[in-house]
Amino acid sequence: MEESGESERPSGWSFPARTTAYFIVVSALSMGLLAFIGLGEIREINHDNAEIRVDRAARAAAALFEQQHSEFAVDCSVDGSPVVIKIDSIDRLEPAPSWDSLLDTVAQVNQGAANIFRYNAESAAFDRISTTFTDASGARLGNSQVEPGIIAEGHPAYDSLVDSQPYSGEVPVAGRSRYAYLVPIVDGAEATVGILAVDVGFVDDLTVSNSQAARRVLITMIVLLSVMAASGIVVMFFAFRPMNRLIKVAHDVGSPGASTAVGLTDRRDEIGYLASGLAKVVELRDDLEHRAYNDDLTGVPNRAAFVRELDERISRFRTVDEPATLGFALLIIDLDSFKAVNDAFGHQAGDELLKSVMRSLGEALLPGEFLARLGGDEFALLTAPGDIAPEAIEAAAQRVTRSVTEVRQTRAGETTMTASVGVAVLPEHGVSIETAMTNADLALYAVKRNGRGHWQLYSPSMSSSNQRRIHLASELRRALHEHEISLEYQPLYAATDGQLRSVEALARWHHVVEGPIPPVEFVAAAENAGLISALGEYVIEAVCAQIGRWCDDQLDTPVVAVNVSTMQLWQPEFLEMLRASIRRHGVEPGRLCLEITESVVVQRDDAKTRRLLDDIIALGVTLSIDDFGTGYSSLSYLHDLPVQQVKIDRMFLAEASRDPKKAQLFAGIISLGLNLGLDVVIEGVETFADLELARRHGAHLVQGWFLDAAMPADIVSERFGTIAAPWVGTQLAFDPPPA
Numbered sequence: 001m002e003e004s005g006e007s008e009r010p011s012g013w014s015f016p017a018r019t020t021a022y023f024i025v026v027s028a029l030s031m032g033l034l035a036f037i038g039l040g041e042i043r044e045i046n047h048d049n050a051e052i053r054v055d056r057a058a059r060a061a062a063a064l065f066e067q068q069h070s071e072f073a074v075d076c077s078v079d080g081s082p083v084v085i086k087i088d089s090i091d092r093l094e095p096a097p098s099w100d101s102l103l104d105t106v107a108q109v110n111q112g113a114a115n116i117f118r119y120n121a122e123s124a125a126f127d128r129i130s131t132t133f134t135d136a137s138g139a140r141l142g143n144s145q146v147e148p149g150i151i152a153e154g155h156p157a158y159d160s161l162v163d164s165q166p167y168s169g170e171v172p173v174a175g176r177s178r179y180a181y182l183v184p185i186v187d188g189a190e191a192t193v194g195i196l197a198v199d200v201g202f203v204d205d206l207t208v209s210n211s212q213a214a215r216r217v218l219i220t221m222i223v224l225l226s227v228m229a230a231s232g233i234v235v236m237f238f239a240f241r242p243m244n245r246l247i248k249v250a251h252d253v254g255s256p257g258a259s260t261a262v263g264l265t266d267r268r269d270e271i272g273y274l275a276s277g278l279a280k281v282v283e284l285r286d287d288l289e290h291r292a293y294n295d296d297l298t299g300v301p302n303r304a305a306f307v308r309e310l311d312e313r314i315s316r317f318r319t320v321d322e323p324a325t326l327g328f329a330l331l332i333i334d335l336d337s338f339k340a341v342n343d344a345f346g347h348q349a350g351d352e353l354l355k356s357v358m359r360s361l362g363e364a365l366l367p368g369e370f371l372a373r374l375g376g377d378e379f380a381l382l383t384a385p386g387d388i389a390p391e392a393i394e395a396a397a398q399r400v401t402r403s404v405t406e407v408r409q410t411r412a413g414e415t416t417m418t419a420s421v422g423v424a425v426l427p428e429h430g431v432s433i434e435t436a437m438t439n440a441d442l443a444l445y446a447v448k449r450n451g452r453g454h455w456q457l458y459s460p461s462m463s464s465s466n467q468r469r470i471h472l473a474s475e476l477r478r479a480l481h482e483h484e485i486s487l488e489y490q491p492l493y494a495a496t497d498g499q500l501r502s503v504e505a506l507a508r509w510h511h512v513v514e515g516p517i518p519p520v521e522f523v524a525a526a527e528n529a530g531l532i533s534a535l536g537e538y539v540i541e542a543v544c545a546q547i548g549r550w551c552d553d554q555l556d557t558p559v560v561a562v563n564v565s566t567m568q569l570w571q572p573e574f575l576e577m578l579r580a581s582i583r584r585h586g587v588e589p590g591r592l593c594l595e596i597t598e599s600v601v602v603q604r605d606d607a608k609t610r611r612l613l614d615d616i617i618a619l620g621v622t623l624s625i626d627d628f629g630t631g632y633s634s635l636s637y638l639h640d641l642p643v644q645q646v647k648i649d650r651m652f653l654a655e656a657s658r659d660p661k662k663a664q665l666f667a668g669i670i671s672l673g674l675n676l677g678l679d680v681v682i683e684g685v686e687t688f689a690d691l692e693l694a695r696r697h698g699a700h701l702v703q704g705w706f707l708d709a710a711m712p713a714d715i716v717s718e719r720f721g722t723i724a725a726p727w728v729g730t731q732l733a734f735d736p737p738p739a
Contacts, residue, residue: 024229028221035217042213050179053200054168057110058082058181061198064109068102083166085185090193093118093185095144099130107132110198113178117151117195125152126161126195151195157182164192171199178202295373297351298358306372306380310433313385314426323427327388330426331381332440333361333400336418336452338377345415356408357417364403369396380440388425397421397455405453420447421455429458442466473529475511476522480531480538485509487542488710489560491719492681492703495695498727500719502559502593502701505543506710507535527567536568541581546713547592548585556721561593563626569596575615582619589620595647598625610641617642624681628669646673650684650704657689670697691726 062074062082073086087093099116106114113133117126128147134140141147151158157167157180167182178199185194293305301309310330317323335357342350354377361371361379368384383396404419422444430436443458445466450456479485489503509517526532543562550557568574582589594616613623624645648669656666673680682694685704694702707724 021229024225027228028225031221031225035214035221039214039217050200051168054179054181054198055081057106057112057198057200058166058168058183060109061106061114061196062183064102064106065196068098081166082181082183084164085183085196086187087185087193088188090118090187093129093194095129095146097144100140100144103130103132106198110200112198112200113173114199115150115195115197117197118146119193119195120148123149123152125149160184161192161195164190171197173199173202176202298355298373300358300362301370301372303372303374306370306374306382307433309370309372309382310436313382314431314433314436316385317427317431323431324388326385327426327428328385329383329388329393329396330424330429330436330440331383331397331400331455332374332422332437332444333379333381333404334420334422334444334448335377335404336420338417341415341417353408353415353417357404357419360403360406361400364399388428393423393425393457397423401453401455418453420444420452422447422458423455424458438466439463469525469528472517472522472525473531476509476525476529476531476535479509479511480534484512485535485538485542486712487539487546488712489716490703490710491708491716491724492561492701493707493724493727495682495691495699495702498723500558500722500724502561503716504561504563504595504703504710505539505546507539508710527565532565533568533571533574536563536565537577539563540578543592544581544585544587547587550713550717550720551586551588553717555717557591558720559591559593559622561595561624563595566597569612575612575619578616578621579619582621590622593622593624593645595624595626598628613642643678645679645681647681647683647703648673648699650682650686653682653684653690653694654686656693657687663693666693667697670699674698688726 059076059080059082062076062085065085066072066074069087071088075083075086077083093116103114103116113131115131115133116129118129119125120127125148128142128150130144131141131147151161156169156171160167161182161184164184164186166184167180169179170177171180171182178201180197180199182195182197184192185196187193293301293308295302313326313328316326320326335353338350338353341353354373358373358379361381365371366384370382372380374380381396381400383392400421401419404417407414407416422440422442424430424436424440424443426436429439439458439462442462443456446462447454447456486508488506488508490506491500492502492504493499494501507519507523509519509522511517523532523535526535540562543560547557547560571577581587582592616623622644623642624647625643626647627649628646648666652662652666652669655662657663670680670682679700680698681701681703682690682699683703685691685694685702685706687706690704691702691706707726708719
């Protein structure tokens with residue numbers, strides 16, 4: 001199914017349009033700012049020009065005023081601008097043709113209006129006595145008569161003029177504004193008695209000019225930006241067209257099955273450089289995808305690819321009314337005894353064996369089948385969809401077992417390999433990955449329990465025992481966390497005098513709901529769930545703590561033996577954990593004995609085994625081989641190892657009491673142990689006859705229910721330094737007690 005983003009991929013115009021829009025916005029802001037500054041400059045220049053013109057007009061008017069009336073004087077500023085016009089009396093400011101003639105001359109020279117005002121003390125306003133303004137018919141306004149109150153308080157120039165100061169700026173005239181220069185006329189007492197006013201036209205005209213300039217700038221900007229936008233989109237579309245192709249490739253990199261041919265790598269510009277980088281990403285993606293979905297050793301699909309294929313097949317069940325028509329079989333294939341071959345001949349030989357098996361399985365594949373390596377020596381096969389008849393499933397399983405079962409050649413020599421196969425049929429045995437895999441695994445476990453080397457079809461009855469194991473594993477994890485596991489101790493007595501010499505620590509689990517759970521059951525659950533190391537660490541810590549308490553109580557504490565599993569012994573942190581527990585509780589190392597199985601001796605290389613055992617002995621801890629005679633080794637393995645003790649499995653003692661030949665074997669094993677200088681322990685002493693037999697052949701220590709059962713720490717401590725009941729009142733050799 002395609003991702004929803006696939007149909008929503010933007011068109012080739014999207015990116016150029018957005019880029020152009022950003023550019024236009026920036027350009028518009030830049031142009032607007034420049035236009036604003038430019039129009040401000042224009043307004044400033046127009047204002048300055050108006051100032052200059054009106055100043056020149058005022059100078060010309062003052063000069064003409066002084067020229068025609070020599071009795072008047074004009075005072076100017078340093079730069080020549082008129083400040084005041086001095087007359088001898090206000091009486092000279094009366095309407096007269098001479099004033100009209102003077103103003104007409106001024107207006108003609110300045111190309112603007114001119115006015116003369118006289119101050120009216122009664123109204124505190126300035127009355128106009130002459131003007132160049134005319135009405136619509138061309139007649140002079142006021143008919144050369146006094147026009148009262150033209151400039152009164154509130155007028156922009158009024159305050160300056162009353163203070164005998166000139167005014168330059170905008171003034172209201174007939175509802176409009178004119179730019180004027182007003183020069184106060186003063187009498188001999190320096191009091192303002194009149195005004196000479198000139199202007200250079202309406203301010204509205206200047207405003208209109210500024211508005212027209214702004215409008216033209218705005219229109220120019222719009223036209224320019226429109227042209228830029230249209231041309232920019234087109235140019236950028238073609239410029240970024242290769243980018244759209246690279247965007248598609250970048251999107252497809254994350255889409256399974258999509259074509260990711262990059263192209264454009266021959267370009268020598270930024271696009272080509274980007275394409276080259278993207279091509280490297282695609283190449284890396286392809287390599288990572290290959291690594292993610294293929295096994296490095298064999299080159300076939302790995303677990304991730306298998307899960308993906310299984311998920312796709314299961315998802316097809318939902319697309320049809322009859323899922324069984326798409327049904328198939330899931331085969332989990334496990335190579336028998338592969339670990340032993342790997343340990344005996346090395347990992348290189350193991351790798352060669354896996355490659356050989358994979359080739360054989362690959363050659364036996366039928367069309368539509370899917371083969372993958374799940375990890376280690378475990379493989380999986382999915383048959384072709386549509387055929388789940390019993391005979392077809394049986395044929396597939398037998399084809400797999402035949403492909404694996406043959407003599408194979410490695411650098412270390414020839415080896416014969418077989419396979420155990422667990423089979424689940426989908427959808428009958430599950431419509432989810434987890435359920436199908438679990439059920440196939442359950443079938444595989446059933447094969448291993450029943451002798452290996454064949455195949456087994458899943459049945460619902462297999463789930464109940466598996467659920468019990470899962471339940472026990474979960475509860476055991478909780479029990480370890482909550483310290484629900486307790487210890488009991490079974491005494492080991494000296495065969496000669498019955499003195500208690502040692503005790504063996506045994507884990508016990510009393511479940512809060514189910515009650516006592518047999519050790520054989522919860523130890524198996526710990527091994528299956530990977531908790532055996534945690535359980536062993538828990539026991540060692542508890543034993544060291546108990547030894548510490550017994551020593552604190554000044555008891556004659558014997559050696560305490562602890563069983564250590566092979567898996568726990570080879571954990572990298574085991575030695576440090578053991579050392580830390582001994583130090584934490586102040587335990588004398590010689591009071592601790594680790595019981596290991598003889599498989600430790602043969603399942604690892606001699607040098608590594610020797611180093612590990614030497615490190616343990618260096619701590620001061622003693623070592624014992626437990627259940628000797630039931631595994632791979634013989635006593636000949638022991639003379640090179642730092643082992644102080646062997647415990648003869650109870651099987652030999654039980655058989656020796658019934659069979660003279662087995663009795664001779666029993667005696668020979670003890671004799672060999674003694675000759676190697678080892679302490680020999682006989683376990684499983686269940687009767688008086690067993691005890692007598694063990695003593696007769698020179699065993700050092702004996703252990704069994706006949707002598708004492710396992711018991712809590714506080715009870716076993718009462719037996720420290722005591723003699724077991726069978727020895728009480730006897731000599732080294734004794735007769736059976738009377739019936």
